[in-house]
Amino acid sequence: MATALIADGTSQLWREFWVSLASLLRSYTAVHGLNRKQQATVELGEDHIIVRAGDRWLQLDRTEAQVQWARENEATGTMHFTVDGKLKAALGAEEEMDMQAEAWARELMR
Numbered sequence: 447m448a449t450a451l452i453a454d455g456t457s458q459l460w461r462e463f464w465v466s467l468a469s470l471l472r473s474y475t476a477v478h479g480l481n482r483k484q485q486a487t488v489e490l491g492e493d494h495i496i497v498r499a500g501d502r503w504l505q506l507d508r509t510e511a512q513v514q515w516a517r518e519n520e521a522t523g524t525m526h527f528t529v530d531g532k533l534k535a536a537l538g539a540e541e542e543m544d545m546q547a548e549a550w551a552r553e554l555m556r
Contacts, residue, residue, distance in 0.1 A: 456529075460511050463527045463543065467506070468495050470544050474551030475499060486554060499554045
């Protein structure tokens with residue numbers, strides 16, 4: 447029964463995870479910017495997040511559970527949300543969403 451509920455509500459689940467990811471990016475970029483007196487901007491759209499900090503940026507685009515990311519240095523990648531709130535990389539490694547957001551924020555705010 448729980449699997450059926452997840453299957454019926456996956457679109458909503460991915461949207462909730464998307465908003466959570468943007469919130470985590472806001473929080474972690476703020477924390478990493480404290481000592482540098484630098485702030486990042488985080489723009490959230492239904493299927494698009496962009497984070498800017500000086501000349502650095504991270505762009506995220508979502509199609510259902512798939513998240514494509516790109517950086518100012520031309521690095522790109524694809525990840526997928528899992529139903530338990532993790533991000534799974536193309537090579538199969540799973541990362542907690544907050545840990546991935548913190549890693550991105552650390553790189554942006556260095």
